Amino acid sequence: MGPATQQRRRTRARRTATSKPRPTADDDGDVRCEACGSGDDADELLLCDGCDRGVHIFCLRPILPRVPAGDWFCPSCTTSPKSGTVIQTKMPKQFPLIQTKIVDFFKIQRGPAAAAEPTEGKKRKRRALVVSKKRSRKLLPFTPSEDPARRLTQMASLATALTATGAVFSNDLTYVPGMAPRSANSAALEAGGMQVLPREDVETLSLCKRMMERGEWPPLLVVFDPVEGFTVEADRCIKDLTIITEYVGDVDYLRNREHDDGDSMMTLLSAAPPSKSLVVCPDKRSNIARYINGINNHTPEGRKKQNLKCVRYAVDGQCRVLLVANRDISNGERLYYDYNGSEHEYPTHHFV
Structure with a gap:
């Protein structure tokens, strides 16, 4: 992670x-x-x-x-x-809040294919995911905003950020010729082994994907801050253990990116041997995960602000990266996860 x-x-x-050499008053x-x-x-x-x-x-x-x-x-x-x-320190040009443009931008399903899941099946599935003492660690699907107009606003905010940063929307890992092939993404190569996402949690992740395909969007807003740049805020209360998003983008070998100056690369596979290690590169194709803040994650007093955890799982034999709420998140609260993960490559104790 x-x-x-x-x-x-x-x-x-x-x-x-x-x-040019810089004059300085210091002797050294x-x-x-x-x-x-x-x-x-x-x-x-x-x-x-x-x-x-x-x-x-x-x-x-x-x-x-x-x-x-x-x-x-x-x-x-x-x-x-x-x-x-x-x-860019000024507010970026806002994506048009026009339903047809937003639907086309995110390739939302139209017509009968966009209909909600059968009521009975949907109710049974959601009852199975209710948090209880016996099953307290199961992941939860996000709960979309009920107002369709609000969901359009949420989608438009992400479209604004993607357009301003020159990226296109993708909600899946992408495999581009010249980078790592899909066959390279094998969780069996993870040094020390990778935890397997339980079957029921895989179903929850799939449910989240299907909801987004038909326009039932996560309750998140991408906002532009002249100090922090693009950041993400909760647009309604989000429960602990809710799947926020999957971290996606182009998959490449780490060895190809050793001198890459991008600040959004994410570990996908820490392989043995290291030559097979993979990273996710969201600079050209990405989703909202790219704009969730991972570095300004401490208060001036040194307290952690993280309300998300970043976890790598094996799903059907492949590596996937999920951002999951690690506590209840209030409406309007900004989202943060630990940029260090478990590797502690970059010191973040002074990042405020």
């Missing part, structure tokens, strides 16, 4: 070959962070390729999970024509 463990360490305060030439004034944590101190000032990756808003490999410009220089780079 958790994002992909990169096979490289962060570099010291990075400086490109064209960067150390660069200090413009935000906090400290020269500590040099491995996480960036140098702007525009003005040569330094700033910690965890002092930036939104925070960066790692030192980028390419050119980087500080917030001040991103508004300057000299940098040639602009970071």
Whole structure:
């Protein structure tokens, strides 16, 4: 679980070959962070390729999970024509709140195929998933908002984020020529073994997929924050153990992504041997999981804000990644999971 463990360490305060030496009052030439004034944590101190000032990756808003490999410009220089780079800090263009456009964007089933499941079968299935002391750890399907207009608003918020980030919607793992083939996704290769998703929980996951296909959407809103970027909020109360979403995107070998600067890669398979390890890359095809925050996950007092857990399961012999509520979530509450997972590759104790 958790994002992909990169096979490289962060570099010291990075400086490109064209960067000019920065004058400093310190005898040892150390660069200090413009935000906090400290020269500590040099491995996480960036140098702007525009003005040569330094700033910690965890002092930036939104925070960066790692030192980028390419050119980087500080917030001040991103508004300057000299940098040639602009970071979006204004509200993105909203996707049209028009039913036909939204239905087409997400390929929602139309007509008889979009009809709800038979009433009897649906009631029997939901009764079987009621939480009780005897079966307290079974996963629950999400409960869609009852108002169809509200569901359209929720879908439009995700369409806005996908459009702004240049991605298309996908609710499944995708296998693209030139990356890892579907046959490479074998849970049997997991080092130490992978937990198997119980049959009843597999049925619950399938139910969630079917509901989304007919437009019964999870009660989630993607909102744009000028500090954190795109984030996700609960649009109604969500119970503990509810399946929030599956983490999806293109599947690739970790070895192909060792120098990838993307900040959304997720571990899919930690294989033995490591050459067969896989990651999920949601930069081109993704769902709402891409916008759930995994790094600003502590309060200024150091308390954890996580209300989701990120777990890898074996489903029909393949690896899958689920985000599941680990407590009751209030309406309007932002969703967070631990970017570290179990691998502790990126320190998040100072991420607020």
